[in-house]
Amino acid sequence: MNKTAVAVSLALLTVAGVAQAADQFIPIPSYRVGAYASGGAKFYGGMIDYLNYVNMKEGGVGGVKLTYEECETEYKNDRGVECYERLKAKNGGASAFNFMSTGITYATMDRAEKDKIPLMTMGFGRADAQDGRAFKYVFPLITSYWSQATAKVQFLGQRVGGMQNLKGKKIVNLYHGSAYGKETIPVLDAMAKKYGFELQHVEVPAPGTEQQSQWLEIRRARPDFVLLRSWGVMTPAALKSAQKVGFPRENIVANWWGGSEEDAIAAGDAAKGYIAGSFALDGRQFPVIQNIEKTVYGAGKGNLSDKGFIGTVNYNRGVVSGILMVEAIRAAQKKYGAKTLNGDQIRWGMENLNIDAKRQQELGVTDMFPQVKTSCQNHEGSGYTRFMQWDGKDWKPVSGWIKADTGVTLPLIKASVDKYSQEKSMKLRDCAAEK
């Protein structure tokens, strides 16, 4: 220990103590440097742009202005925890956190539960958190990994002309050698059993730049399809290796973290025809995106340094994240009144989201993401995934919204939740009693 540390900590004490006027505060734990910066900057740019848009267009939600503050996590768990602690009590208390990182979400889960602040895990980890009875403050909104995995198999079913035709087909699950990569193995195994296709798991050691031997193994196995569960550099590396061994790219189906422009462009020619899942469509054709461009960027208040990134996959995901956040605040305001709300009240709002077709029309997001209706028990609210194909320049939809196979996911979620509650020695919430 030393004088410097004490001086620094005392200085931080005073900084942390400063509070501002009563608004609705939304923490932005962004990552704009580090390995995942290119996605992070667009995602959080989109989210901030939407918050600014709501402020400029409607003067906030119900007259309550939205404020935000950024904190750089660098996609690292310890920095994420620091950001969580820094922002959680600021400006009247954080509404909800969206870290866009499974690791940070796990590390803040217990803290959030205690502080009663919801965590949005839109499109990523802990699939079993959709059971709101065990995970009161975690919201894997729209679609979880498990829902997506079942949608992938159903999409393949559509491609071969019906689920019954999957019988006897051979599918390889090429996954990132990490906790993230392994997360869908049990679901895919269950799907293989249900539909009688042959499933082979092939692991790519993290970070996934070297895949020569894996693709040789795939070539020997001669699968009909490859399900890609990739992350970061693994996606373009997989596509290039597939090109080398001559595996048709249109038979590769990746999950959504392999489905942004960064992933496809990096693979160049090899990416053409490649298919990936999606929970929020890209493009500028949606009225909400056009309005943001007009209102926010028109006033020179846009967050992106390059306007050209508006409408990219990660940007639109960020906008959707902003929309869900604001809609949750709206729902909570209906119950608790238009004032500064605390995290627990926002949690109620997130549990009572109802973004139906009519609301989507009003928001200008029809078809951008599936309809979302949450409840105390269902924190996912949708479970639909759509598939897109890279045509060398853009992502083009090649399917409708495919619903998760809940017959497969629900028993797995139940087993996982039981184990979790046992490990934690906790009691499940009684949703019927809460009204």
Added chain:
Amino acid sequence: MFYRESGQFKSSYAADSAILTIAQDRLFIAALLALAFVVLPGLGSDYLLSGILIPFLILSLAALGLNILTGYAGQLSLGSAAFMAVGAFATYNFMLRMPGMPLLLAIFLGGLMAALVGVAFGLPSLRIKGFYLAVATLAAQFFIEWVFTKFGWFTNYSSSGVISAPPMQVFGIAIDTPASKYLLTLSIVALMALAAKNMARASIGRAWMAIRDMDVAAEVIGIPMLRTKLLAFAISSFYCGVAGALYAFVLLGTVDAQAFDLHRSFQVLFMIIVGGVGSILGSFLGAAFIVLLPICLNLLGQAFHDTISTQFLANLEMMLFGGLIIFFLIVEPHGLARLWQIAKEKLRVWPFPH
């Protein structure tokens, strides 16, 4: 003027071999400990305690572990994060598979497991030295990370591989508030730092330093090479293992192999290089520099977020951080601990340096 030992006489062997021989130092450390143990848990905000001080203390402990191995015994290691991971996973499995095991015992056993693994990967140090040894420990880093990801048993077959730490208590007191977590960490770190300080001053520390400075000469004067080197690996890994267990249980609340990747090993290595190789104090100074400086820069940066693009700010922070590391290494290649020592020397003769 104030920092002068004149008039303080040592009249016993005990006084002569005390850690802090000067009254001013004793006073300063006592005040620091009082601040850390009494004032901060009471007055510090949640953010200060669990966002800043806990990670700082835990990584200080890891740096301390690496400093024993690299700074004192002269064995360059790039596997500190792997040994942290062993500590974390072992502690988790002890608690999971032996219900009712006290947390402190589990952490201790976790440290012991890390020590065992450390000894195993320390064996090559008897044959290879310097950069080549660093490469051998790099193998430990990759191998251990792979084992924990590959074999489901370690994570209790959790579908995501990331497992949540069970609730903690020590002597019947639940460790669930930032203050209690902070006090637990601080107590462990303070005790282990004291132990490290004493080891460094004792015969074992001298044996390490002899090996570091010239191993052939050390062997000639009768220092057993095998035992001393492996002991350095064991003790160093024990420290790292305890730090890893604390990192997983107290800081993150999850046990995740990816939290202990190569990046973490480098981070710990940079801590001792910036702080001071072969110095207990340096471990703390280095950890403070590496952990706290980016946070301070980020906090400062947020003050300008209305005027400058956040994208630019985030990158500027990284540049400043890198620049400061280079600056300090040029100003004082022996680390911040040496700067502190120089400051003390200057203070001793102040205000009449001649």
